[in-house]
Amino acid sequence: MLDIINFIALSGVFNVLFFWYASTKMKSKADPIKTLIVSFVFSIPLTLLLIGVYTTMLVYAIKTGASEDAMWEYMEQEELQ
Template identity: 85%
Template sequence: MIDILNFVALSGIFNVLFFWYASTKMRSKPDPIKTLIVSFVFSIPLSFLLIGVYTTMLVYAAKTGSSEDAMWDYMEQEELQ
């Protein structure tokens, strides 16, 4: 769970910094605060997507009686096939 939260936080920080950097390269200089708000808004759907995938995985694990680690192993095996 901590790994997912760290990933969401890092992706949000990356998204904010990317939008802020991109705003400095535009010909018309937008307001940095508005750019920060837009970048934060764009990072929210990514966070919900990651939370949804993780929650779905945990619900499936609970229904099948598996542990979280077993579910990660299963997902990795399916990805390799």
């Protein structure tokens, strides 16, 4: 669980920093504060999607009696097929 929280936090930080950096490189200079707000708005759907996928996986694991590691392995096997 801690891994997914760290991933969400890192992706949010990266998104904020990317938008802020991109705003400094544009020909028409954007307001950094507005850009920061836009980056937070774009981070929200990503965060909700990751939380939804992880929660769904854990609920399915509880119903089938599998561990979290077994569910990750199952998802990787499904990706390979």
